[in-house]
Amino acid sequence: MISAYVSHKKINKKFYDFIDILKDAGVPVSTAETLDLFTALGHVGFDDRHVFRQTLRTSLVKDYTDIPVFDRCFDAFFGKKGPAKGSDLPSAVAGAMEMESLRDEGLSEQDLDSLTALLDDFIESLDDAIFFERTYQEILTLFLEDPVVASSSGALGMIIFNTRSRGQHGPMGDSGQRPDETINLNQVMLRQISRRVDERKIGTQIKDREQYLLNKFIYQLKPDEVKEMKELVRRFGQKLKNRISLRKKRVKHGGIDVKRTIRKNLQFGGTPFKIYHKDRKIDRPQLVVLCDISGSVNQYSRFMLLLTYTLQSLFSKVRTFAFISNMVEITPLFMEMNPDTALNSIFGDTDFTYGWGSNYGRCFNMFVREYSDSLTSKTTVLVLGDARNNNQDPGLESFIKITERTRNVFWLNPEKRHLWDWNDSIASIYREQCTEMREVNSFIDLSEFIDKLFTR
Numbered sequence: 001m002i003s004a005y006v007s008h009k010k011i012n013k014k015f016y017d018f019i020d021i022l023k024d025a026g027v028p029v030s031t032a033e034t035l036d037l038f039t040a041l042g043h044v045g046f047d048d049r050h051v052f053r054q055t056l057r058t059s060l061v062k063d064y065t066d067i068p069v070f071d072r073c074f075d076a077f078f079g080k081k082g083p084a085k086g087s088d089l090p091s092a093v094a095g096a097m098e099m100e101s102l103r104d105e106g107l108s109e110q111d112l113d114s115l116t117a118l119l120d121d122f123i124e125s126l127d128d129a130i131f132f133e134r135t136y137q138e139i140l141t142l143f144l145e146d147p148v149v150a151s152s153s154g155a156l157g158m159i160i161f162n163t164r165s166r167g168q169h170g171p172m173g174d175s176g177q178r179p180d181e182t183i184n185l186n187q188v189m190l191r192q193i194s195r196r197v198d199e200r201k202i203g204t205q206i207k208d209r210e211q212y213l214l215n216k217f218i219y220q221l222k223p224d225e226v227k228e229m230k231e232l233v234r235r236f237g238q239k240l241k242n243r244i245s246l247r248k249k250r251v252k253h254g255g256i257d258v259k260r261t262i263r264k265n266l267q268f269g270g271t272p273f274k275i276y277h278k279d280r281k282i283d284r285p286q287l288v289v290l291c292d293i294s295g296s297v298n299q300y301s302r303f304m305l306l307l308t309y310t311l312q313s314l315f316s317k318v319r320t321f322a323f324i325s326n327m328v329e330i331t332p333l334f335m336e337m338n339p340d341t342a343l344n345s346i347f348g349d350t351d352f353t354y355g356w357g358s359n360y361g362r363c364f365n366m367f368v369r370e371y372s373d374s375l376t377s378k379t380t381v382l383v384l385g386d387a388r389n390n391n392q393d394p395g396l397e398s399f400i401k402i403t404e405r406t407r408n409v410f411w412l413n414p415e416k417r418h419l420w421d422w423n424d425s426i427a428s429i430y431r432e433q434c435t436e437m438r439e440v441n442s443f444i445d446l447s448e449f450i451d452k453l454f455t456r
Contacts, residue, residue, distance in 0.1 A: 019037075026206075028062070029060050030062075065236075068235060118143075122149065123197065140193050210232060213228055215442050219414070261274070264276060285380050286379045287312075289304070289318070294358045296358075304412070305343060316378075324357075324359075325358065327370070358388060361396075362392070367402070376406070379406040380408045380410070384411075387411075411436070413440065
């Protein structure tokens with residue numbers, strides 16, 4: 001019976017496989033969380049998909065930003081439908097019916113267990129690159145030629161030998177008779193290997209896809225990739241926020257407070273059993289974001305604004321402005337709407353356009369005239385734009401006033417550095433006045449800059 005074949009040990013093995021997939025996808029899982037999972041599984045069944053998923057998620061995921069990755073791994077590994085009511089764990093019995101057919105060839109329970117173990121050990125020993133470079137049939141051939149597999153004895157060894165012979169002499173065999181399709185180990189094992197290889201690649205494929213999108217030039221993103229990137233920006237933005245907050249917490253204490261330490265330890269005869277530190281005030285800078293949302297850079301601006309919204313709690317105050325040829329404050333939109341609705345409202349608005357194309361000079365003049373109250377000695381200004389001013393007045397005097405009234409001005413330029421000052425770009429004119437002008441082409445570039453912003 002299949003239920004007898006699928007032992008408790010095999011089911012546990014599937015959970016360990018799933019944990020490995022989570023790790024491959026970038027979700028950290030500790031030994032303590034693994035033990036928590038097996039403890040929790042003793043109190044739930046596999047017949048309710050929602051309870052089953054929630055049990056794994058609660059036990060294995062410590063950072064809520066990893067939940068979307070967990071869900072993708074779960075659906076890919078356990079199937080979209082999940083455990084069916086009244087059944088055992090489906091991933092553990094997948095392919096068991098096919099393996100059962102091998103009993104007709106004289107394989108015992110022990111032989112079947114040995115074959116499964118050989119398959120698992122062989123697949124675990126393979127380099128990840130082989131999964132992507134070789135076909136399933138080629139991997140099966142490697143398996144059959146493996147010295148450990150070839151040295152199998154008994155009924156299992158005989159069947160493996162026959163299978164290798166069929167592969168060498170063709171489907172008709174030496175006798176010219178076609179082998180029985182119902183007991184064709186080649187086909188059964190091919191399906192087993194394809195299933196196991198697909199499972200093994202789940203986590204790596206998810207992580208590789210994310211890294212591909214995060215490092216891809218934003219202007220090269222396709223419409224379907226933009227949708228994926230929105231989720232990634234939120235998730236990685238939250239991770240960045242958590243990391244920065246933790247780093248600040250760890251450096252909260254300053255140097256040793258000598259006077260307080262001596263005074264508090266007088267009861268011990270002056271021996272400093274207890275060390276007291278000076279309280280270090282955590283500086284939460286004010287942030288002003290100026291985003292060019294013209295057609296040439298609007299994709300960058302979307303992700304910049306979304307990241308700013310995610311990180312705003314790290315700053316004591318955030319004010320956000322968007323411009324093309326008019327400067328408009330959009331801070332209230334993020335207070336009234338969710339980020340997606342706010343962004344759609346911004347890019348569908350016509351208040352930003354006056355005349356034709358970007359006009360940095362006019363916008364900087366408007367900013368100094370109407371919004372200079374947002375600038376203080378604690379303010380950091382982030383400008384996102386390609387500095388292409390369509391051969392108009394650069395408004396340099398106003399831009400200098402912005403730099404003089406603030407702590408730092410950083411300009412994030414999505415164009416490649418060799419294109420700065422080419423055609424109508426006036427990047428160097430602004431660059432001389434900035435704390436730094438940096439090339440930012442991908443979300444990784446953007447997040448690395450934000451991370452370093454808090455260590456300056």
